[in-house]
Amino acid sequence: xxxxxxxxxxxxxQLLRESDCALNxxxxxxxxxxxxxxxxxxxxxxxxxxDGLVHRIVGEDGRQYFAKCxxxxxxxxxxxxxxxxxxxxxxxxxxxxxxxIGVPAGYLPQQLNVTVSGYCRDCNQNS
Amino acid sequence: xxxxxxxxxxxxxQLLRESDCALNxxxxxxxxxxxxxxxxxxxxxxxxxxDGLVHRIVGEDGRQYFAKCxxxxxxxxxxxxxxxxxxxxxxxxxxxxxxxIGVPAGYLPQQLNVTVSGYCRDCNQNS
DNA sequence: CTTGTTAATGCGACAAATTTGCATTAACTT
DNA sequence: AAGTTAATGCAAATTTGTCGCATTAACAAG
Ligand SMILES: [Mn+2]
Ligand SMILES: [Mn+2]
Ligand SMILES: [Zn+2]
Ligand SMILES: [Zn+2]
Numbered sequence: 028x029x030x031x032x033x034x035x036x037x038x039x040x041q042l043l044r045e046s047d048c049a050l051n052x053x054x055x056x057x058x059x060x061x062x063x064x065x066x067x068x069x070x071x072x073x074x075x076x077x078d079g080l081v082h083r084i085v086g087e088d089g090r091q092y093f094a095k096c097x098x099x100x101x102x103x104x105x106x107x108x109x110x111x112x113x114x115x116x117x118x119x120x121x122x123x124x125x126x127x128i129g130v131p132a133g134y135l136p137q138q139l140n141v142t143v144s145g146y147c148r149d150c151n152q153n154s
Numbered sequence: 155x156x157x158x159x160x161x162x163x164x165x166x167x168q169l170l171r172e173s174d175c176a177l178n179x180x181x182x183x184x185x186x187x188x189x190x191x192x193x194x195x196x197x198x199x200x201x202x203x204x205d206g207l208v209h210r211i212v213g214e215d216g217r218q219y220f221a222k223c224x225x226x227x228x229x230x231x232x233x234x235x236x237x238x239x240x241x242x243x244x245x246x247x248x249x250x251x252x253x254x255i256g257v258p259a260g261y262l263p264q265q266l267n268v269t270v271s272g273y274c275r276d277c278n279q280n281s
Numbered sequence: 282c283t284t285g286t287t288a289a290t291g292c293g294a295c296a297a298a299t300t301t302g303c304a305t306t307a308a309c310t311t
Numbered sequence: 312a313a314g315t316t317a318a319t320g321c322a323a324a325t326t327t328g329t330c331g332c333a334t335t336a337a338c339a340a341g
Contacts (some may be wrong), residue, residue, distance in 0.1 A: 057300085069329075
């Protein structure tokens with residue numbers, strides 16, 4: 028089952044590429060020029076994650092955010108960097124420095140989700 | 155508005171105290187001897203978080219898990235340790251070693267949510 | 282260019298997790 | 312013992328994400 032190119036897909040990918048922070052479904056929907064169905068947006072995003080184009084972040088609010096991977100492939104994901112989630116403006120951004128967390132012997136770690144929440148620079152100053 | 159002592163509250167707190175891992179609403183409900191309403195369980199847990207008795211962990215599945223704080227107070231929370239979330243048995247456990255994550259200048263970090271997901275020792279061996 | 286296959290979409294329904302309004306109960310104060 | 316109101320139970324609502332299914336349209340083959 029190979030992938031097909033569609034306008035919606037390209038538009039979402041372009042959005043994520045241009046965005047300096049991770050986006051959830053709502054954010055994607057409201058930033059798109061054309062109206063795209065909610066399920067479709069989720070399917071597009073999940074497809075991107077499967078294909079290793081995008082990584083999924085679980086926010087402090089339990090919602091899914093998606094960010095363009097800078098240098099991941101379908102085989103090797105290194106989503107080992109922390110994120111900052113602003114509780115005021117809801118921005119979720121990737122922090123650069125990667126991170127390694129030890130687990131007890133016998134455990135098999137697969138994914139890492141690191142989120143610092145608080146106030147981003149903008150929201151911290153305007154308050 | 156001061157707090158009142160109720161049987162449900164004490165039972166939930168006792169559960170969390172005895173548990174070696176974090177629990178979500180479902181887990182609390184099924185481990186309680188008596189039937190306690192779902193909303194009530196959520197309210198009890200949220201109250202505990204407010205009061206600094208318990209800390210909230212957002213799991214890899216976006217659900218809320220709650221763990222008894224070992225040495226937090228309402229004023230000073232140090233929920234700065236990572237968690238392991240088994241994708242098979244759903245156990246969420248606190249890992250001991252605390253952790254510090256740097257944020258860009260001007261940011262005001264407040265909470266930390268670190269979750270490693272994968273297979274715990276038991277689930278790793280039985281597979 | 283026309284046609285066939287099937288991936289992608291839209292839409293409605295569904296499911297799960299959590300919250301909320303409101304009436305009732307019961308913990309604690311006086 | 313009586314009054315105040317925090318805590319509870321219950322039903323309904325919200326929110327987030329998924330699923331089934333009919334329809335559309337991307338793309339490969341002829
Ligand atoms: Mn990221
Ligand atoms: Mn913990
Ligand atoms: Zn902000
Ligand atoms: Zn396990």
